[in-house]
Amino acid sequence: MTARPSKEMRHAPPDDDLSAWLRLMQTPGVGAETARRLLGHFGLPQAIFNADIPALRDCVSERIAQALLAPPSDALLALIERTHEWAAQEGNHILTLADSNYPPCLLEIPDPPIILYAKGKPALLSQMALAVVGSRNATAQGIANAEKFSENLSQAGLTIVSGMALGIDTAAHEGGLKGNGSTIAVIGTGCDLVYPARNRTLAHRIAEQGCLLSEYALGTPAIASNFPRRNRIISGLARGVLVIEAALQSGSLITARMAAEQGRDMFAIPGSIHSPLAKGCHQLIKQGAKLVESAQDILEELQYVSPASISMKASTQDMVEDTQTDDDSSIVLHAMGFDPVDVDTLAARCAMDAAALSAQLLSLELAGRAEMLPGGMYRRID
Template structure:
C-alpha cells in the first residue's frame, strides 16, 4: 500500500471515538478512507451522526500518523489494512476484524495454518511443561502456534514453538511497540525476530484490562482451534474458548487434577462440549492434520529425568507423589521415609527435572505428555 493511502487509513483509525464498528460502516458506505474524507460532513453524518462527522473532518492526529508511518518504515514492521491483500483471511471470516493490524516480524505467518494455545498466568510447573511439549509437537507438525505473550501457559507455548524452530504469533493487548509483561521482554524480542508480534491497538497503547478480551478474539480468530491447557473458572482463557466457539473454531481442553483450581476451567469446558485432549496427536487428528515428525519427539520425558528416576528409592517417592501437588508431611506418611531421607531424595529429583518445588513448600511431579 502506498504511503498516501496508508496515511488516510491511519488518519481514520486514529480518531478517538470512531471505533472499528463505525469505521467499517463508513468504509461500507463510501469505500476507501480517501473517499470518506472527501464525502462531506452532511453525507458522513448520515452514517455516524453529526458530532462524530465534525470530529472526523476536524481532528488533527497528524503527529500520531507520522509516528506510525515512521514505525512502519523500519525493517520488520508492517501495518496491514482491511484492503491489504496480505490481511489474514482467517480474520476476515470473523464478525469484528480490526481495520488495522500492526505487525512486527514475519507477517507471512498470518497466512499459515495456526492453532491457539492459552491458559493460566499462574500456571503449575506441569501445566507449563504440557504447554511447551504440545506446542513443540504442533510446530513440528507445521502448525503456527498463536498465543498472547502472557506469563505462564502463553509464554510456555511460544517457547515450545520456538524450540521446534516453528512459527509462533504473539497477539498482544498493547501497542506493538510496547512489551507487556516486562518479564517476557526477551521472549518478545525473540518472537519478533523468529515469529510475529501482532496488535490491533495504536502504537504506544499501554496495557489496560479492557484491551485483553479484544485481543483474545484475534487469538482465536487467527486459528483453526483453541487448546486451553490450564484455566481457572474466571480465567480469560474461557473467554477465548467462548469466542472460538462463536467463530466456528474447534475448542480443546487438557484435563487436570480435581484438586487444582487451574484445572476447573478446563473441566468446565469439557462439560460444555470441548474436546478432551491427552496428547498432541488428539488435536492433530481432530483437525485432520498430519502427525508430527516421529524423530526425536519433543513430547517424550527427558532422558536425564528417566535415568534419575531409575533408583528404587526415587521411584518409590515419585509413585507416592502421584500427579497432584503434595506437601512433605503427607509424602513422608505415604512412603514411611524419615524427613531427612525424604528431603535428600526430593532434592535429587528436583535437580534431575522430575519434580518442581511449589509455593508453600509443596512439590509436584513433572512429566511431559506423549504426543502419540
C-alpha cells in the same frame, strides 16, 4: 507504502491511503464498529473524508460527522508521521482490511481488526495455526506441557498463536520457536512496546523468527481492557484453541468462548480434580472441548497430516512416563502419584523419616521432576 508526510505538510490533512486509515481510527467517537459501518457505506477511508456532513449523517451522529471532517490535530499528525517511519523500517508491516495480504481467517470473525501492525514475518498470519493459552500463574507441569505440545505442533508445521503473557503463553511461544511452524504473539499494546517487560528478550526473538501482531496504534500502553479484546484475534487466527491450566475465572476462558463463537475447535488438557487450575479445563471438556493427552490428538482432530507427526505420540508421551527405577527417588515419585500431597502423607506412604524424605524432595525439585506448591504441598512433574 506511500511516503510519510513532510514537516512542511504537518499542518495539512495527509491524503495518502495509510494516513487516511490512521486518521479514521483515531477520530474521537469512531471505534471498530463505527469504522466498519462507514467503510461499508463509503468504501475506502479517503471517500469518508471527502464526504459532506449530510452524507456522513446517514451513518453516524452529527458529533462524529463533525469530528471526521475536523482538521487533524498536531498529535494525530505526529502519530501518522511516526507510523510512516515505523512502517518504513525492515520487518515492520501495516495491513488494513483493504490489503490483499490481510489474514483471510480474520475476515471470517464478526469483528475483524481494521488495522494490523505486524513485526516479523507476516506470511505466518496466513498459515494454519493453533492457539495455546492458559494461566499466568502456571505450575511447572503446565509450563512443561505448554512448551512440549507447542514444540511438537510447530515441528508438525502448525504456527503457535498466543498472547505473550507470563506463564503458559510464554512457554507456548518458546515451544513454537523450536519448530518450523514458529509462533505469533498477539499483544495488547502498540507494536513498538514490549509488555510484560520480562519478555523483552522473547519479543525480540519472535520479531526475528515469528511475528508480533497488534491492532493498537503505536505507543498504546498496557491498558487492562485491551487484553481481553485482543483474545478474539488469538482465536481468530487459529483453527483451534488449546487451553492448558485455567481457573474458572481465567481470561483463557474468554478466549475459549470467543473461539466457540467463531466456530473454532476447542481442546483442553485435564488435570487433578484438586487443582484450581484444572477446573477451567474440566469445565470446557464438560461443554464439549476435546480432551487431549498428546499433540497427535490435536493433529488427528484437525485432520492435519505432516511427516513430522508420525512419531508425535511417542515423543509427547515421554512427558508423563517415569523411568520406573528402584531408587529412593522413584519410590517417592510413585508414592506421590499425580495429585498434590502434603509431606506428612507422603512420609507415611514412603515409610521414610522426615530427613530422608526432605532430601529426596529437594533432589526431585532440582531435577525438575517435582514441584512445591503453596501450602507445603508437592506434585510430580514427569
